[in-house]
Amino acid sequence: MQKEIIGYGSFIEGTYGRKLPQVSTPNFGETILFYAGRYALKYLIKRIQAATPIGTIWMPQYYCPFVKEWMNHEFESIKYYYVDPFDPESKIDWTQFKSTKDLVMVNNYWGLKNTDIPEGDRPIIIEDHSHGWLSEGSLNSKADFCFASLRKTLPIPMGGIAWKPKASKSDISLNNSDIFDSYSGENPMNEAWDTIIGSMELKATCTKNGQKERYLEQYMNGELMVRSIYEVYKVSAAHAAFINQYIHTDFNSFKKKNVDYTYPKLKKSDTFKIVRHETKAPFGLLLAFKSLDTLNELKKHLVTNQIYPALLWPTNDLTTEYTYLLNIHMDYRFDTTDLNYIITTINNWITSNK
Ligand SMILES: Cc1ncc(COP(=O)(O)O)c(C=O)c1O
Numbered sequence: 151m152q153k154e155i156i157g158y159g160s161f162i163e164g165t166y167g168r169k170l171p172q173v174s175t176p177n178f179g180e181t182i183l184f185y186a187g188r189y190a191l192k193y194l195i196k197r198i199q200a201a202t203p204i205g206t207i208w209m210p211q212y213y214c215p216f217v218k219e220w221m222n223h224e225f226e227s228i229k230y231y232y233v234d235p236f237d238p239e240s241k242i243d244w245t246q247f248k249s250t251k252d253l254v255m256v257n258n259y260w261g262l263k264n265t266d267i268p269e270g271d272r273p274i275i276i277e278d279h280s281h282g283w284l285s286e287g288s289l290n291s292k293a294d295f296c297f298a299s300l301r302k303t304l305p306i307p308m309g310g311i312a313w314k315p316k317a318s319k320s321d322i323s324l325n326n327s328d329i330f331d332s333y334s335g336e337n338p339m340n341e342a343w344d345t346i347i348g349s350m351e352l353k354a355t356c357t358k359n360g361q362k363e364r365y366l367e368q369y370m371n372g373e374l375m376v377r378s379i380y381e382v383y384k385v386s387a388a389h390a391a392f393i394n395q396y397i398h399t400d401f402n403s404f405k406k407k408n409v410d411y412t413y414p415k416l417k418k419s420d421t422f423k424i425v426r427h428e429t430k431a432p433f434g435l436l437l438a439f440k441s442l443d444t445l446n447e448l449k450k451h452l453v454t455n456q457i458y459p460a461l462l463w464p465t466n467d468l469t470t471e472y473t474y475l476l477n478i479h480m481d482y483r484f485d486t487t488d489l490n491y492i493i494t495t496i497n498n499w500i501t502s503n504k
Contacts, residue, residue: 156356157456160479162305163353171400176289180324181313183385185339186376187280187299188220190312193382194276194295196329201322205251215465236438236472238262238427247273260433261285267292281433284402294320304396307346331381339383346372402431408480409435415493417500434479438472445474451499457492
């Protein structure tokens with residue numbers, strides 16, 4: 151970790167040539183790769199729509215605002231439902247969905263959930279495992295279809311995946327190449343891919359502050375392309391090969407080991423609770439706050455100390471006591487020296503805010 155220049159950030163730049171352990175090849179059933187999670191989700195909905203008319207599309211109220219906006223651009227009939235994102239045991243109230251033609255998107259919050267899929271008549275269910283790729287919930291999903299944004303976990307510039315779980319009860323097959331959009335000339339995804347991979351390379355070799363600004367700007371340019379491209383393009387063979395290098399890497403074992411090391415060393419605070427599970431690997435160190443102002447105070451303190459957490463998600467109207475989440479990455483890039491530094495920095499803030 152080159153702390154002085156790049157700090158501890160969320161954008162995963164590479165493996166620095168390290169050989170990481172692999173999980174034994176999971177059986178996901180039918181799978182298709184995409185350039186991002188949102189393209190996988192759009193493909194799935196279009197694929198289902200091509201086979202059967204669908205009514206309302208239900209999304210969780212607490213969800214990434216950019217993806218909500220992107221989905222609203224693409225689909226008219228979206229409504230939102232409520233589920234507590236900070237309680238791994240919280241359950242969806244399935245009785246609120248009255249029609250079997252509705253489509254409900256459920257989120258495996260932070261990789262800690264195992265969604266209960268109701269028996270009997272029920273809506274069509276798509277499950278999002280973007281924060282829990284290779285989690286127990288993703289491996290054993292009973293949803294009709296699943297997807298994940300792979301670029302949230304793997305050191306890749308772009309990537310998403312859709313699959314039809316083994317336990318799916320849907321009779322719609324996943325693959326139908328008619329759903330993909332076509333293009334003439336260069337695939338527009340190539341530019342986004344090259345822009346983001348360029349920024350990953352800049353980050354991995356960054357030794358000067360000026361380079362840091364460049365990679366951040368370049369990364370944002372690539373991200374803005376994803377936000378403004380709505381067509382779903384097939385992943386090229388070369389890009390698929392790049393994604394597949396890491397697709398079965400066991401990133402969760404590092405996260406679990408790192409959070410288990412961290413939890414007992416953190417001082418108690420009345421301002422946040424740790425969202426965690428005894429046996430499951432979380433997306434990162436998850437601190438849920440009651441107040442956005444307090445969250446922002448800790449965030450500012452962390453940033454001053456070169457720790458760059460993510461705020462998930464600022465615009466929401468949760469009615470629970472805890473309403474905002476700070477995620478501090480705890481992946482394979484961090485060793486015990488890094489973790490001790492992060493722990494001390496958080497503990498210093500807790501002590502000075504008592
Ligand atoms: C929970 C969740 N699901 C899906 C997505 C969409 O993934 P992508 O950005 O790869 O389209 C995001 C994106 O930020 C997300 O946070």
